[in-house]
Amino acid sequence: MMAMPLTLSVLALFALLFVLSNNGAEASHKIYSHYQTLSVENVNQVHRTGYHFQPPRHWINDPNAPMYYKGLYHLFYQYNPKGAVWGNIVWAHSVSKDLINWESLEPAIYPSKWFDNYGCWSGSATVLPNGEPVIFYTGIVDKNNSQIQNYAIPANLSDPYLREWVKPDDNPIVNPDANVNGSAFRDPTTAWWADGHWRILIGSRRKHRGVAYLYRSKDFKKWVKAKHPLHSVQGTGMWECPDFYPVSLSGENGLDPSVMGQNVKHVLKVSLDMTRYEYYTMGTYDKKEDKYFPDEGLVDGWAGLRLDYGNFYASKTFFDPSTNRRILWGWANESDDPHKDKDKGWAGIQLIPRKVWLDPSGKQLLQWPVAELEKLRGHNVQLSNQMLDQGNHVEVKVITAAQADVDVTFSFSSLDKAEPFDPNWDKLDALDVCAQKGSKDPGGLGPFGLLTLASENLEEFTPVFFRVFKAADKHKVLLCSDARSSSLGKELYKPSFAGFVDVDLTDKKLSLRSLIDHSVVESFGAGGRIAISSRVYPTIAVFEKAHLYVFNNGSEAITVENLNAWSMNTPVMNVPVKS
Numbered sequence: 001m002m003a004m005p006l007t008l009s010v011l012a013l014f015a016l017l018f019v020l021s022n023n024g025a026e027a028s029h030k031i032y033s034h035y036q037t038l039s040v041e042n043v044n045q046v047h048r049t050g051y052h053f054q055p056p057r058h059w060i061n062d063p064n065a066p067m068y069y070k071g072l073y074h075l076f077y078q079y080n081p082k083g084a085v086w087g088n089i090v091w092a093h094s095v096s097k098d099l100i101n102w103e104s105l106e107p108a109i110y111p112s113k114w115f116d117n118y119g120c121w122s123g124s125a126t127v128l129p130n131g132e133p134v135i136f137y138t139g140i141v142d143k144n145n146s147q148i149q150n151y152a153i154p155a156n157l158s159d160p161y162l163r164e165w166v167k168p169d170d171n172p173i174v175n176p177d178a179n180v181n182g183s184a185f186r187d188p189t190t191a192w193w194a195d196g197h198w199r200i201l202i203g204s205r206r207k208h209r210g211v212a213y214l215y216r217s218k219d220f221k222k223w224v225k226a227k228h229p230l231h232s233v234q235g236t237g238m239w240e241c242p243d244f245y246p247v248s249l250s251g252e253n254g255l256d257p258s259v260m261g262q263n264v265k266h267v268l269k270v271s272l273d274m275t276r277y278e279y280y281t282m283g284t285y286d287k288k289e290d291k292y293f294p295d296e297g298l299v300d301g302w303a304g305l306r307l308d309y310g311n312f313y314a315s316k317t318f319f320d321p322s323t324n325r326r327i328l329w330g331w332a333n334e335s336d337d338p339h340k341d342k343d344k345g346w347a348g349i350q351l352i353p354r355k356v357w358l359d360p361s362g363k364q365l366l367q368w369p370v371a372e373l374e375k376l377r378g379h380n381v382q383l384s385n386q387m388l389d390q391g392n393h394v395e396v397k398v399i400t401a402a403q404a405d406v407d408v409t410f411s412f413s414s415l416d417k418a419e420p421f422d423p424n425w426d427k428l429d430a431l432d433v434c435a436q437k438g439s440k441d442p443g444g445l446g447p448f449g450l451l452t453l454a455s456e457n458l459e460e461f462t463p464v465f466f467r468v469f470k471a472a473d474k475h476k477v478l479l480c481s482d483a484r485s486s487s488l489g490k491e492l493y494k495p496s497f498a499g500f501v502d503v504d505l506t507d508k509k510l511s512l513r514s515l516i517d518h519s520v521v522e523s524f525g526a527g528g529r530i531a532i533s534s535r536v537y538p539t540i541a542v543f544e545k546a547h548l549y550v551f552n553n554g555s556e557a558i559t560v561e562n563l564n565a566w567s568m569n570t571p572v573m574n575v576p577v578k579s
């Protein structure tokens with residue numbers, strides 16, 4: 001009688017061990033070992049993007065070490081050269097003159113030394129004062145995912161493509177000490193210089209506390225851990241991909257990471273492995289204490305400000321000295337499952353690079369797609385002073401609605417019909433408010449906005465819309481990018497992504513820009529005060545069957561004051577550099 005259950009439990013134990021040994025210490029990416037090395041020949045084109053960054057095939061994740069060097073933008077990224085799921089990670093490498101047309105090179109960094117034999121994970125570039133770039137990255141040294149920090153330098157500084165990278169034998173630069181969790185210790189930042197020392201951050205956790213460890217160096221070679229982390233927050237779990245940089249209190253120009261002083265505020269962004277979302281705060285960097293203090297009133301945790309309220313992770317900025325901009329890259333994963341990614345032969349895109357700067361209010365960052373993107377704009381259609389009564393939708397015709405850029409300003413004559421804001425919603429994520437108050441539920445002031453990637457009879461559509469609420473003391477504006485009706489396809493992740501945007505409604509206008517690209521809708525509300533990206537997979541609304549509409553489902557009439565839509569051309573996307 002005992003034999004059966006015992007056998008079963010032994011089997012169960014083996015199954016459990018199998019799962020554990022596969023998932024192990026790396027919480028970030030589920031492991032599908034049988035797909036990891038299943039090279040793809042036939043790539044399914046249906047949902048591939050036209051102008052977002054992606055390689056011809058296979059899996060990508062974090063953007064790494066973006067930089068500008070000798071007239072070229074460089075982007076490295078986590079890449080599986082052997083399959084369409086996470087695994088076998090190398091640093092793929094691409095270059096561009098304009099951040100939009102990209103040529104690919106051979107992978108720059110891949111496992112080859114004892115200090116990175118089990119993986120070359122994310123990191124950053126620092127361009128030293130003499131103009132020489134150095135990359136810091138996380139090396140995996142054993143099957144337990146033990147993590148250390150390494151550096152790599154260009155083999156030939158005269159080569160603007162920086163084709164070849166050398167990993168010197170005096171690596172690593174940083175080993176975890178006994179107080180650091182060595183399997184949660186990764187993603188070194190760009191270095192900054194202050195008071196006679198270089199400094200970097202490394203993301204980590206101490207039990208449930210998210211931590212940004214600080215390391216200092218006089219010579220950029222020997223790095224010593226500071227007594228205190230730069231910053232840490234209880235209950236936030238592993239901090240991945242920290243990003244720390246100054247922003248100017250006046251104007252839109254970006255700053256070199258080492259700029260300090262009166263006219264500067266600092267930004268700390270972290271990617272939370274536990275939620276797979278990011279948040280940021282702004283605050284003061286006390287370089288004497290080497291500590292960072294978020295501004296009062298900002299939420300330093302789950303519910304903090306986000307660079308993007310949708311599908312956006314492992315982001316990283318860099319300073320572009322050629323245009324004095326700070327530019328942000330972020331990764332968007334797929335919303336289908338790994339079996340489908342295996343079938344379609346690819347997974348992951350980088351979102352359009354964005355310029356970031358401080359809002360004049362000092363209370364948040366602003367973002368806008370880099371101006372270079374506008375070079376791809378083709379055929380243009382305009383609408384102006386188009387009235388939208390409740391229940392109306394009007395088509396924006398004669399553009400390629402599956403691959404488009406739309407910029408629209410809506411106006412209304414009064415705020416009176418704004419619906420009451422339920423105080424209980426303060427406890428909810430905006431995504432849940434959007435789930436309750438979607439585009440289909442008629443409202444007062446809103447829902448109004450765009451229906452993107454819509455089929456002609458609206459069996460499928462991804463609405464991006466505003467809803468304005470009246471709270472006790474002020475109006476609250478919700479921007480929602482709702483994937484729930486985006487596809488008739490089953491077993492997809494279809495979140496009702498949303499965020500509240502702090503915007504002045506005195507002029508009774510709200511603007512929206514959406515970058516629509518086959519399986520991604522990347523939207524910027526109120527002039528870049530909020531961004532939301534959704535990945536969606538329509539089954540009917542593909543290629544020329546995709547339509548674009550403006551709509552209003554609120555009782556307050558809305559005017560499309562001005563709308564510009566462009567068909568977007570396809571850039572050079574990761575064609576190999578001719579040698």
Ligand SMILES: *[C@@H]1O[C@H](CO)[C@@H](O)[C@H](O)[C@H]1NC(C)=O
Pocket residue numbers: 142143144
């Ligand atoms: C991995 O971790 C296990 C459990 O802590 C330990 O027994 C083993 O020696 C480690 N292996 C390596 C290669 O460090």
Ligand SMILES: *[C@@H]1O[C@H](CO)[C@@H](O)[C@H](O)[C@H]1NC(C)=O
Pocket residue numbers: 156157158159160
């Ligand atoms: C270094 O790069 C320059 C510019 O591309 C090239 O002319 C030169 O041959 C390279 N040197 C070596 C040693 O490869």
Ligand SMILES: *[C@@H]1O[C@H](CO)[C@@H](O)[C@H](O)[C@H]1NC(C)=O
Pocket residue numbers: 025026027181182183184205206207208238
């Ligand atoms: C160390 O980090 C790993 C990976 O995140 C985690 O599984 C483990 O629980 C951590 N250990 C401690 C003591 O926090």
Ligand SMILES: *[C@@H]1O[C@H](CO)[C@@H](O)[C@H](O)[C@H]1NC(C)=O
Pocket residue numbers: 391439440441442451463551553
């Ligand atoms: C507008 O509201 C009507 C009535 O609830 C609904 O049938 C329709 O789907 C809504 N339109 C959109 C775009 O959600």
Ligand SMILES: *[C@H]1O[C@@H](CO)[C@H](O)[C@@H](O)[C@@H]1NC(C)=O
Pocket residue numbers: 275276277312313333334335336493
């Ligand atoms: C992207 O995929 C969805 C659906 O599988 C997950 O729910 C997200 O957690 C994941 N996001 C990241 C950043 O990995």
